Amino acid sequence: MELAGKESCTGCGACAYVCPKKCISFKKDETYYDIAYPVIDEKQCINCGKCQKSCPALNPLERATPISAYAAWSSDSEERRTSASGGVAAEIYKYALKKGWSIVGASFCEDFKVRLELADDLDAIKKFKNSKYVFSSTADIFHKIAQKLKEGGKIVVIALPCQIAAIRKIFHDKLDDLLLVDLVCHGTMPYEYLKQYIGYIEKSYCKKAVRLTFRDPAKGTENFALSLYDEKDVCFYSCASFEDIYQFAYHCMVAYRENCYHCCYANSNRVSDITLSDYKGLGACSPCKFLEKKVSSVLVNTTKGREYIDELIHNNLIVVEKRPIEEPIKGDSQLRHPSVKSFSRRLWEKKYKRNFVNVTLYVYKMSEFRNILLGIYYLPNRIFRKLYRILSS
Structure with missing residues (x-):
């Protein structure tokens, strides 16, 4: 079996999760900038092909064109102060917990490693908040999502586009129980x-x-x-x-994984229900009364995403101003093309x-x-x- 090459492998871990023999592991390639890539134990492999079928790099997903765009921020001034941009992600999490859903986000763990974690409490939001400019592991998160969905739970996931793509591939028959939110990503460093x-x-x-x-x-x-x-x-x-x-x-x-310079998700067509980022280029396409400082860009990509954002607005959890869809796309190069070497x-x-x-x-x-x-x-x-x-x- 052949896995995705170095120019396309994001390290999402979908292949390792679906392997029935658990013969795929991630190993650091000392000849290739010490970046970890999946390796198959050929002695255990049964050539079932599940790893290839689950790989978003080998089997690209259908994507959605944004249907609306907002400049937004949290109605809670303290939430906004302590968040990376406008604090919209924190409000998405809080509202999900209020509805009885679980939440998934990136958190620092031992020795400053970062991994995706599933939680059911407000305290987790503090760990999920703010940017983490390092590769985040998906080890164990697929198992936890699977268990929660099996129990009948619903989950909000906020992660990188490549991780969202992996979740869509693995749980393609459970998407009704998932709200997927991706973050505009420039790249990840090992x-x-x-x-x-x-x-x-x-x-x-x-x-x-x-x-x-x-x-x-x-x-x-x-x-x-x-x-x-x-x-x-x-x-x-x-x-x-x-x-x-x-x-x-x-x-x-300067020091991203190789795939980041060839990223297939760095464009305006998104793999998620909602896309979040710092708002770059605010006011470029239409007059605006406020500065882009501490403001989130919100791209609504699906009907499910629109309904959720409407609920946040209706409950006064976020302040929004509708913006031209092309404005954040023109303002952020990552919504047009991958990072350039x-x-x-x-x-x-x-x-x-x-x-x-x-x-x-x-x-x-x-x-x-x-x-x-x-x-x-x-x-x-x-x-x-x-x-x-x-x-x-």
């Missing part, structure tokens, strides 16, 4: 990189990190501050996005030798140097344009 990075910061500060946040509410989630806290919950490291090498690797698309990414690939911190520091410095050279190169042209505008006026 856990191995985060582990190395945290170790590097701990060594530099002689501190042990016990809590990590990628968009620290204490610094304003819109500022993308990566913060590390010690056992006394005192912040000993905090740095804004492009000044921190891990955030540089993420936001500048830049000069920094290609240099990173060339120099990578199993040490994320060293190679990223090198690429970061080279990127800064390159930007300086480009600034000098284009300086005469900028001066000429400025003088031309002055003389023309």
Whole structure:
């Protein structure tokens, strides 16, 4: 049996879950940037083909074109303050729990690993909130979803598009009991990189990190501050996005899984009922009275999604303004095409030798140097344009 190649495998885990012999495991490929890929134990494989049939990369799903778009935020000011954008995801979770449903989201677990978890209580929302710029494991979540659905439960899942696609493939006959919400994704970085990075910061500060946040509410989630806290919950490291090498690797698309640069979900046709993201480009297509700061973009893709959002609005859980559908699509490149391999990414690939911190520091410095050279190169042209505008006026 042949599984999806490195350019398309998202690591969603659907193949491993459906395998009747449990002979598929994920192993780190040391020759390919230490990224984990599924490997079949050929001695146990019975060639049933279930792994291939369940793979969203090998069998693309039908997708929905958004039917409406909103700029939205939570009516709860504290929820909005502590959420990555407008806090709409938190309100989706809270309303689901109120209806007696279960919720699924990404949560930090031991040693800063991230995995999808199923919960039935409000406390879980605190763990699910905010961005987690690292690969999230689906280990065990499919089993938990299957058990909950077998018991007659309903579930709201908020996850990455590739994970939503896996859930749709596996539970295609139970979709009536699932509300699927995907997050606009730029890419994911392997856990191995985060582990190395945290170790590097701990060594530099002689501190042990016990809590990590990628968009620290204490610094304003819109500022993308990566913060590390010690056992006394005192912040000993905090740095804004492009000044921190891990955030540089993420936001500048330097160290993603290979499939992220070929992502089939990075377009306006979605695999979910609802799509959430930061609202980029707010006001570009139609006048707007408020800023995009702390505002969520909500794309409603199906009738089921529209009914759920209407219920949130009717119960005054979220504040919304209807927007042109094309506005968030024009504003966010990830709704048009996958992340593009830049000069920094290609240099990173060339120099990578199993040490994320060293190679990223090198690429970061080279990127800064390159930007300086480009600034000098284009300086005469900028001066000429400025003088031309002055003389023309």
